[in-house]
Amino acid sequence: MKKKQGLLWMLLNLIVVEGVHSCRITVASSVIQFGSPLSASCDCPHLRSSKSVVVWKLDKDFVPCNQTSDVQMSTCPLYFPNFNKTTGVLQCYLRRNDVLQLVDQTNIKAGYPPSPATNISCLMFISQNIVNCTWQLQRDSLLEENVTLSAFRSKDECETPSSAEYICNPPKGIHFCIIQRKYFNNFDDLAVRVTVQNKIGSAPSSLLCLKPLFEVKVDPIIIDDAVPHNDCVRLQWTYGKKANFLTAMRCQLHYKMATEIEWTKPIEIPVDVKTADQCGLLAATKYDFQVRCIRKFLTGQWSEWGPTRSMITAELAPAEKLESWWRTLESTQNGSLKIQLMWKKLEKNKANADHVWYIVKSSSDLHETNNILCNTTNLNCTIVLHEAMKSVFIWTYNNAGVSPVKEMTFPARIGTPVSKMLVSSNNDTSLQVMWDPPSSAEGYLLEWYKCTELPDCEMNWKTEQKGSMSSILQDIEPFQRYSVRLYPLYQDCIGMARETDAYSKEGAPDYSPEIRLLTVSKSQAVVQWDPIPVQKSNGFITNYTVFWTDTSGKENSSTVNGSTATYNITDLIPSTTYQVFLMSSTSGGSVNGTALMLHTANLGLKVGSGLLSQILPTVKWES
Template sequence: MARHGARTPFLLQLSLLLLLRPGGTLGCASVAVGSPVVPLGSAVTASCTIQSELCHGLEQGKVRITWMLDNEPVAGSQHRGPGDTEVSNLTLPQFNRTQAKLWCWVEWNGTKQRVGMAEIRAGYPPAKPFNLSCVLNLSDYGLTCQWEQGADSHLPTSVALKCAGSRAQAVTGCTPQGGRSHCTVPRRLLQLYRQMDIWVSATNALGTAESEHLCIDPMDVAKLDPPALQSIQSIPFQTDCVALAWEVARSNAHMELQCELRYRAPEDPAWAVVTGIIGQAGTTQHCGFLFGTQYHFQMRCRRSSARGYWSEWSLDRNYTTHEKAPTGKLDAWWSAWPDGAGGRLEVQLRWMAPQRQEANGRVLGYHVTLSPRRRGRNPPTVCNTTHTQCNFSAPAGTRRVYLSAYNAAGESAPTEVILLERKGQPLAGLWTVPGGERSLWVHWEAPPAPVAAYVLEWQRVSSEPGRCSACWQMERDGAATAALIRDGIEPFQRYNISVYPLYKDAIGVPVHAAAYSKQKAPSYAPKLHLKSISKSDAELCWDPVPVEMQNGFITSYTIFWANSTAEVSSAAVNPSLSSFVIRKLKPSTLYKVHIMASTAAGGTNGTSLTLVTMVLDDIEIQFLFLTLGLIFVLLILLLICFQKNGRVKQQFWPSVPDPANSSLGKWVPAELQQEPLQLPGMREPGLATISTVAVLERAAGKQPSAWAKEPAAETTGSFPTLPQPYVRQEAPGAPGRGWAAAEPCQGLGGSGETVQYAQVVGDGYKGQQQAPLRLYLRSSSTQPLLLDPSPSPKPYENLWFHGAAPHGCPGDGGCPEELPATFPLLQGLRIGGAEELHDCRAL
């Protein structure tokens, strides 16, 4: 049962498809439209009818009808119709498609099926054809007509060429094939030498359109075959006339023809046309041709009624007229300067080639003479050249030369050239205007004096000599204020232009101007160079752009510079300058600089230059080095002074006594204690020896008067036992080393404490000069010597006694007269609380 229930919907769907399919057996559905072809943009109506009585199985269910325009659903209205039918109506207010399919769908019990379809087309009525024209071909006498179609109608359109005789009904002459817009009416449908009505008809589903009717005699539109030129010759000799002969085509021999002749030289921009030639004549003459010139000739004909078409032009026939001696005067220009060595005149003569109407053929060369030709005598020739310039030397004082041209037929009359001085009035003003990419208009303001002619010279700046074929021209109209120059003018190149006014007896001073026919941005910008740099300024320089690469007048140079923080600055520079100083830069900063060269038509950037500003300026660096140099010199001088002068050294670096070792009573130099014992043999002979030891005593209340000197062997007295310091000594004549005791000295005041002094006299080392006497003092005091400004003594010596002994002291040694005042070591010493030092006597 379950399987039977599942099969039922499938059977219902299959039966519905068979019953409702378009063209089905029962035909229970139909689709109708108002019109299958409608104007584009108009409304479209349609209806779909379902007849339930013819569709078995739909009686019990509800039917739903829907619409689809191509693949797009559209909404319609559904209602119940008469006779148990379901009807759906559809209205499309604006149909904007040229072609579409409208489908009717039925949905029953969840199944959707197409039951009907109608195709709709939309477009426009046919456009009116125009420009109808016909030509009769005399080879087969078929009339070929052509026209232009109008706008596309988007609908199938049939086109036909209609024709009708004066008394005959209209017939279709021909139908174009493949969408073409021309066709040929056969000879059997034509009536020659009679008027016929011809037009084009275009028809489609929306209407019919016809072109303008063409009423013609087919023979009036016949296109004849061209004639053939037979011969051309000059008649008579030394005239400018030629005679021509031709032959008409055989198909045109029975017609009255009207022909035209045209000719031109290769240099002519257009053809010259000769009209009114009768075709049956076969020959004609025409004058006005130039001598020695090649011409191209062509000819064509048509019927004399002048209503037919011209035939094609005949094939070219070339002919060169005979030559004649050149005529007219030559335009000449010169430059003259004296030759200082030989006393002659150097002349550069330039001239323009004669025009075609004056050359009368091909010019073979030019003659330049210093005197005119006379009958029966030819003057000597200074130049015989095929060029248009000549350099020659003439006697001083030459004021006239003569120039002539010659060809194969003869020589022209000489042109007198007067070598006038260039001292006349100049022009009042001069300016130029571009006349195109390869031409320039030169305008000037005429001078007050009357002018006979003007000479214009121009030269490309920095161009190679002789690059311009004719860099000058003459304007013979003295009232002219402008001239157009074309020869040798190129865009983006500078030209210097000069204009000379020619007077009756002089040549005016030239006025100059520079010009471009067209400008653009320079080809490249100059390359920057760093000339100098400081901490705040940088001087840049560059080479100007060559004139050939400027492509216009340089209006300015612009310098751009930027630091690492992208702070960009710029400055415009006059184009006449080639250097620039950038100011107000930051010290020790990296900058990138580039230059832009500009013309009126644009600018070009150059390559970038990287520079770094300095920390110090040159003056600051020089000052710093100078200061350091002076300091160094001063240090050297001070060092030299300290090394060479002990007193100076003493003032800056005094010897300060060591308080820890300041007791003279226990003083034994540390260096002496620490000095290792040396063998006698290791010392040089003749070492220092002690010869005399003197002990001084000072009486109470008295100043020491003198220092005694006695041999060390005689030292006696009953002094208390004191520590016995020793000094190094050597006995005279003894090569060894030993110690000698300094005897004590007791003051007479009976204080029980004495100050002992000793004077040691010794010999110098071997090979040394005799040193002055040295006084060695000893004290048992333990008080530090802090008030002594003198340096600490070296072992065995006191620096106070480096000099010579004072005068007035007895013996070989010496002692100061005022010992406490003059000997700083004793100023602060007090032994045993004694207030004064006692006198010592010599022992």
């Protein structure tokens, strides 16, 4: 029975399908403007007298038709007053006995008419003998677009074509066309138009009329020569082999030091000049230079900046006197002094060279050769100052010349010191120095050095101007103790130094000292330790803490000043073993030392450390 029903169903379907082959959806156009009306009908001529009904779907939704009394139910015209989908699948079904049969479908696309291309420009590249035209497209029309560039030569301001038209249809996404040399002449007008088309309409641009040689982009400019002289560099360039016939070009120069990233602002060069002197440069310094050019009337486009040409400027004589200072190293019995002269390195823009030398003489005559005390590249020099010598003279020199002379005198350091000075941490790598300034001081000099490097320490120094009340000392190493001295400088003498020690950052000491037992009795024990050396302390020792613990685990402690090296432990229990250790502290942290074992005496017995070591060995343990 089921098999007979299945065969009957297949037969009915075949009858329906045979009748629907002639059903067709009719629309005015399958591509319409977005938001415009859309009319459609589904006509099935062979089914007009049947009881089938036309049903519409747009994508996944059923759509009612616009039925009137004089239209057959099998036609069912459809009308959208405002079609607002960019794409849609319109389907026509027949319904008979509650069965839907798809009879036809069509794809509807909606979009906008094309917009004209904008920003159309054409540039002639002389070295390639081409004209490259570019443009930009406006809003997306939502439909597939074709772009056509057309061009022709003309001799009457693009009114009449004088040769065959050039046509270019670039692929989708390409917004340029290259016009080869045979389609243009350098001085003839070239007319260019870009037309955008889709299935709704066409949008031609306005006509661009140009003379190719007036719309030139020359190749990057190569600097042929660069010659340093004084504080200048003279540059010379050409426009390129295929652009040498061009005249009335306008060029720009920019430059930078080779170590910098940012270039200077472009510097204008007079029209059609192919050389430039760039002055005001630092001596003995590497600079990078680039040039670009454009036609005088700024038609066309600037060339790309040309290849970088680098040049090291000439050396000049040092421009300033040295800033100097001195310290006494040793006094002799005959009244002579062994002193160290020190001076600051000139900045590059003052030294005017990468390498300089320093010469110290006992007279101000630079040309005398028998009174040279030092000739060095170092920033210091040790000399013997005889009693008759009141001053020495120092110059800086390089391959280009000599600096102004600096006279150094050695006044006594007997003036009034500053009344107060405070040195504190500014951050982990610097110290801040503050003081009360004497009213008559003409300036100040600061010295600082690592205390761990005495006596052969490297001296750092700097000056501060009159009226200064503070200074920052840079390049300080954390956990290192520095000694800082401040000298006020008076008109006729140097003030006596005010000195203090400081850390930029403190930490826990490298270790805590071992405790030694001096004496022990039934209730007391005296212990001793060696101070921590400065190079191991990592800060100022603020205190020591002595800990002692008996066999029951009861712990006691006592804190003593950081300058103390002994402690008397009291209230001990006779005949009892104790563990004793020392904790050492700075403001940056603490560290525990190893421990010793001691045993208190009985019946008032007092034992020295030597005898105790024979009776009860010392045991060390890590706390």
